[in-house]
Amino acid sequence: MSPSVLIVDDSKSVSSVLKQYLIELGLDNISVCDDPLLALSQIKNDLTAFDAVFIDLHMPGLDGLEMMHQLDNLNYRGGVIIISGLDQKIIDLAENIIKTTQLKLLGTATKPFSLSVLAFLVKRIRYIRNKAYPKADFIKRRELVDSLKNKYIVPYYQPKINCRFDTMLGVECLARIDVTGRGRISPDNFIPVAEKFGLYDEFFELLLHQALKDYVNFSLTHNTKSPLSINILPNQLNSDKLLYQIDNAIEKSLFPIEMLMLEITEHQALHTQAQLKNLNRLRINGIKLSLDDYGAGFTNLGQIKNLPLNEVKLDAKMVNGIALDPLLEVICRSTQEVTSALGLQFIAEGVESEKDLAVLEKLGVDGFQGYGICRPKPIDEFERWFQVWNRESESSRYRN
CATH class of the missing domain: 3.20.20.450 (EAL domain)
Incomplete structure (x- = not known):
């Protein structure tokens, strides 16, 4: 089964391009949401619904950093990937802030998107999904x-x-x-x-x-x-x-x-x-x-x-x-x-x-x-x- 992914970006054109790239890389269970508050509500209803969430840093109403903070408070344990076209210093600072939480930060997809970078991130998504659903027969x-x-x-x-x-x-x-x-x-x-x-x-x-x-x-x-x-x-x-x-x-x-x-x-x-x-x-x-x-x-x-x-x-x-x-x-x-x-x-x-x-x-x-x-x-x-x-x-x- 393909990993389930949620893209959260207020720009529908950006989400569309990213979704198409992910489909080319073998993912077929992709959801898109242009409202971060609605996305949080979807995740809160089922914390295991998405193996990874792509989150844009710059969004009106609720920015990506605050959304990730709220995901951490919800104890979301899927992967998180930053989407951004902002200055690299801002991205680096955001990454460092997220690393102080319990979220699994898988990396950053900068705009315009690089297919090779996205391919690497998809490998990480597949990896954490396999780790999240182990077949191990745990001892008591x-x-x-x-x-x-x-x-x-x-x-x-x-x-x-x-x-x-x-x-x-x-x-x-x-x-x-x-x-x-x-x-x-x-x-x-x-x-x-x-x-x-x-x-x-x-x-x-x-x-x-x-x-x-x-x-x-x-x-x-x-x-x-x-x-x-x-x-x-x-x-x-x-x-x-x-x-x-x-x-x-x-x-x-x-x-x-x-x-x-x-x-x-x-x-x-x-x-x-x-x-x-x-x-x-x-x-x-x-x-x-x-x-x-x-x-x-x-x-x-x-x-x-x-x-x-x-x-x-x-x-x-x-x-x-x-x-x-x-x-x-x-x-x-x-x-x-x-x-x-x-x-x-x-x-x-x-x-x-x-x-x-x-x-x-x-x-x-x-x-x-x-x-x-x-x-x-x-x-x-x-x-x-x-x-x-x-x-x-x-x-x-x-x-x-």
């Missing part, structure tokens, strides 16, 4: 509590590889949990439950301790200094607790702090003073930072330079099928140019096909991660994979 709170109590947390590991030089740039820790009677459960089925019931901190602490212990042994055995990455949520940066958890785990495991990288998911905005302060504190203490799922959330290329990052990871949705999609190639190339200029490592996630890999290598991507390289594995299986890969890599380097 009681099951998660029992798994945490019994420490049934199982770290899985997946490498980031530079194929040109046959080197391992890093390893990401991805969690699984064991649930009695259900077997091993993937993150999509328990992370939302952990967040909802305030159990994420406990889960993260257990995962962190086990992962650092595993990786200390792995790095010593195989003489590697490739960083270990662990995912954190932006809201963990709102307090000092994260720093204390990391200090405690590093002290107990004797893990080299310079080998730790934290991957920050991009599905929530980074905007509070506390978040930015704690990001800087992490970097000051020698911990590396990676922006995960870039292209699927809130951060744009212009904002990357203001975050104390070491790495940017392009979301799998922007990678899968890149060999057949010129727009994805443009997005990847522009991201590579910016990250290269800023001295950041650029990783493509979700690499599954050799054709996509060839295009990504041509575009100058630093490293690759995905099922086409290596599936996530528990530590014993990952070590066996690494031994085979390392022998083959050494042989390849020797031949060259």
